[in-house]
Structures are given as C-alpha cells and as structure tokens.
Amino acid sequence: MSTQPIPQDIEVLAVRLANEEAERAAFARSAKGRREIVQRLRTEAAAQGLPVKEYIEALTKDPKGVTPPHDAAPTSAFWSFGIDHPDAPTNRWNENFLDNRYIAEAWASLQNDRQEGSARTLETTEGGRRLNAMYLWEAEVLNALGGADKGFTEDWTRECWATISETYANEAKGPVAVFAQYADTRSILYNRELPTLQTNTDVGLDNIHFAYEAPQTWPKETRTEVGTDAARAQLQYNDPTKAHYVDPKTYPDQDPTARKAALESQFTSVTAERNERAAEKKAEQAAAKTTEAEQTETAEPTRQTEQTEQTEQTEQTEESTSDTGPRPTVEAKEQDNPKPSASVPLWQLGFTPKPVAVDAGSSSPAASTAPPAPDLQKQSTGPGLG
Template sequence: MRPEAPPTPDEIARAIAFEQEHAEAEPANEAAGRELAARFYRDCLSAQPGKDVPDLLGFIEHLSKEESVTNKDRGPHRAFWSFKSQPEGADREIPHRFLARAYGESRGLQVLEDTPAGNQLNSYFLGNPNVVDALVEHYGVNADKLGIAHGEAWDTLSDRYAEATEGLVIAFAADITEDSVLGKTEMPKLLQSAKVGKENVRFTVPMPQHEHLPPDIDAFIANDPIRCQLLMGDYDPEQSPEEFAMKLHAIDVPEDQKEVHGRIVDRLSTADSYKDLNPAAPEAKRQRVRTNSFLPGVNVSHGIIPASRSGLTSHGAIEPAVAPHIAPKPAGIET
C-alpha cells in the first residue's frame, strides 16, 4: 500500500480511538492538573540532579533541543499534519494529528507526537489550564513565560523534525494556511531541503474544490509538487487573479508542467476578476493583451512564459511575502 493512500476503515477507527484517548488523558479538573504538574516537576528534578530547585522552563527547552525526533521503530517516511477533514467512510471530521498517528502505527510513518521528544512534551499537557494553574500556584511558574516556552519548544521540535526528514513527506492537510505550523515552519523547511524538495511531497487528503477557479487551474494547483508550494491565501477569491499570478509565477514547477504553468500564469495576469476566467466568457476578452504590472514593462500575451521564471532552484519555493509570526504552537494541536 502506498504510504499516502486513503485511510482504511481500520485506520479511521484507530484515529478516532486516538482522539478519544487523548481527550480522556487531558486533565479535566484541578486535582488532575495538580497530579500532572507534580509529575512534570519530578521529571525536572530527575533531569537536573544537581539542583535543589529545578529550572522548569530550562527543562522544556532542553527537551525540545536535545531529545530525539525520530522513532527508531518506524521507517524513513514522515507524516506532517494540519487541521482536520472528513475522510471518505468517516461519519465526521477527524483531526489530522490523530489520522497521522493511525498511519504511523499501520504504515510505519514517523509522526512527531510519537517520537521520544514529541511524546514526552505532549504528555505534560502544558497548555491545559488546570496544569498551568497548578504549576503557577505550587511551583512558582510564571504563566506567560510558561506559555512562551511551551510554544517555542513545539516550534523547535517541528523545525528539527522537518530537518531530519530524508524519505517521503506524507502531508495530512487540505489547503495549507499561512498561520499553521505546516505552512509557516515545516513545509518551507522541507522544500528547501536537498533531501526532500517538492518531488517527495505526497498529500493524503484531496484538495477541496475552489469554485472561483476554472476547473483546469483548480486541477493544476492540486498536483502535489504545485500544491505543496502554495498557501490558501495565495488563491483567496477576495484577491485579484493577478495577485495569484504573482504567487504562481514564483514557484518552481516540474519540467513537464512548465508549459501549462506559463499559460495559466498568463491567463491569471491578464484577468481583471475571476469572472473573466469563466470558460463561457467571450474568447476575445479572455485572450486580450495588456501590460503585466508584476513584470513592469513586459507585455505578456496568452501562452507566453516570462523568461525570468527559469532561474529558480529545483527545491525552493519563493514566497513573495513572509508570513508574520503567529502565536507559538500549542501542545502539538492546531485549531
């Protein structure tokens, strides 16, 4: 079975079981929060035997920087996830983090939350209010500093996990958003890696249909090597086709798709609105020629590929704008 093949009924059931187990393990009251906070404190003491008072935030940082992000019992391919979707055969949406874990168990994929570092940090539930309150009340932790340290730890783990990738990237995501860890940290790292790049990214989740895009353009951006280089905001219907053309122009495409890529960029860049791209629109209007404002001084006619596009590297995705830093990643969960 291909590692990116759709989930089986057993994998869907296992993902739901993982979700239920996670919900049951999370502290639901003050007593459970105190118990978990005490375990966290004991682990800090064990890791820092020379200190009478352990450095709790330093323990979190050390864990994120030094503990392994590779499960020795799994294979080389790594799962990356963001948000959730409803797989065929499921009666509801399933968070992708749990679907990824089901694949990891049945198909031998690496999953961050199942690595030594990810599993340990995840087990402390340091984003849970009951745990945070107990650490503040009984161990003198500053809640704001704890939140920052916890978020930075997950960012560090995500970065290290992506950097360690040598096999295929199995992505559990529909549209990739710029405020997700996958969009702002992991995928850019993977695309820049000489060991990964766009050629080794596979999506398990079908890309949603985008009603404002012509079917051929929508199908083009659903190709894995194209899809992994785009963010949902790049083809936002509230933006102009020309803005999308700028983003699409900047990406690196496989050699056998360059001609189609060029034609699509041309069509987008010469349309005033997505309604102009409707196949039913008059042919003369769809093929008109005008000066392209994102290539100053260059007249781009239908089907002509700007020469400057050939200068990209084979692995990178050039983003016209850098996404702003969003709040730190909470306890391995994106909402």
C-alpha cells in the first residue's frame, strides 16, 4: 500500500495558520506595528538590565523557554522549506508558498486536541513564540531596532533562529518528527538541529523520523538504501562540493557492494564529527559554569547557612506530618508517568489531488492535479531555510 498524501484536515489548518501569520507579519511591517515591537523589546530588555540585542540573544540560548512541562514528554517537531500551494500567502518572490512550519503546527495542534501535551513545534514553545513575535525577518523591524549599524541584520536574525533551534533540539526527548524530505546543506535543520538531535542522549539517531517519505523522483535503489530515516538524518543530497554528498540519480549505477561500503564509511564519519562537536560544546558549557561558580563564590557561605536552616525546618515538618514519611506529591507522580508522545506520521510530500474542471463538452472524467514537486530554492517570509 502506497503512502498517503498529507491529510486534508492538516492541509486546511496549515493554510489557515500560514495566512493568519502573514497578516501578523504585515502588521509588524507597518509603522504602528514595528513601533510596538521596538517599545516592547526595550521594556523587556531594560527589565533584564540588558541592551535589546543581548536580551534577544540570551533568549535564544535559554533552555527554559523550550523545555517541555515536567509532566509531558511531547513529540518535538522540526521542519525545513515547504511546498507550493495556491491558497498559501506569497513569499518574497511573489509565489504562493506554504512553509512546512505550518504543516508541522497543524499536525501538532490536531495531535494535542486528541492528547493534550503530546506534540509541539519550536514556534509553539514559550521561547519560540516570543522570538517569533519580534518579526526579526522583517527589514522594517530590523531598521527600527537600529539596522545594520547596530548589528540588526538578516544574518543576525538567522543566527538567532539557528541558536534557539539548537537549544530546542537539545531539550527534545524521545521520537522526533522532521517535516522535510531531506535536509538541504543551507538549512538550519542540516547544520544545527540534526547534529544536535543525533548527539542528544534523550533522542539519538534511532529516534529521528522524517514525516515525509523520500522523494518519489529518486530511483528505487536510492529510496531504499539512502532514503531511510537514518540516512537522511546524516547525509546530504544537494551539494556535491560538500562532505557526505550522495547523488540520488547516479547512486544505483555504482557496484552494490562498493556503495554499501561507502555508505557505512559516510555514517562512521558523520558520527565521529558530531561526537567531536558535542564534546567541544560540552567543554565550553563546563567552562562557562565554572566561571559562573567563581563569580558567586563569595555569596556561598551565606547561601549554605540559609539552605541548612531550610532543610532542618523541612525535616521537622515532614516528621510531624506522617509517621510513615512524606507522601509523593502530584508533581512527582506526573514525572513518573508523563503524558504520552504523539506518533510520527509518514506522508507523501503534497496534498490530496483535487478535481479540476475539464473543457466544456468533454465527456471524459474530471482530471486530477498531481501533487506539486518541492522546490528547495523557495522559501516564504520567516525563518526561511529552517
């Protein structure tokens, strides 16, 4: 049985979400909209004692904003690029284009209707919502914040989204859903999210699942051998000048034994590179914690005294509450039994073909439009090559 296209209810909701977001982005570009954004950011940054730029950068690195609630273990969704759709908002090239972001959000929303807390996307976390509400992809907003002279550029915006995406991937647990056919080398998915997910001990390579099957235009051998979740999570198929490239069209022309050995070599190389990067990052984090500990060392004696007094008071309260010891709290019980995760879908990239009118007088049955092929060069206004 062949894989089904993206369900119609997902399609309808995704298009609605995309158009609602396009309206909010249009308001953000207006004089009133960008003035409200700048004023809000200045107020929030001042409350933290930080300049606006540093405040935004700190938000992207803070795991609290993207960590699931203590009583939930949702399936975290990731996305990249999108697909042509006639009802979607237009992108910067005036093309009707639907980001996979909205397909992922529609899927997560419907999953949460069935089981609360079972699915999420970056843009629906607290940190992701706050960053999204800044509309930093809009040139008008960046200029209102000070523009290139103050470091507010599109490259900086992209780095902000790349950083919070990596933070989000680092906080994921269990199976994750990737709404893309594969990861383009220009994407945040390829450069930040997939490497982080692979080295995240709570996820790992085996828990990375693509929500779309490999491109149907690939030869059968390519789809079977390098169209697997594990292969698409590690390899790339768009840039022959970069490492870990596989040419989908010519792949079947190689000797089967040789190409199998080459794949194993590629996987070993990717794993080694990502483990090395993870070790470097861990060392950097450890160094940062050491510095923070040194800065607070002078206040430690007082803090220890306060903690000792609090501990003694707590122990006395517990002893008087029950002879059998403290009872587990509701929070503790929820931690032992977190809400279940959503299962990862598997769809064709595209939507259910819809009938189109035939020429007047024709007796033939109504034709159907084929699902549009993805164009990885296109992106809509927003995080872009997610």
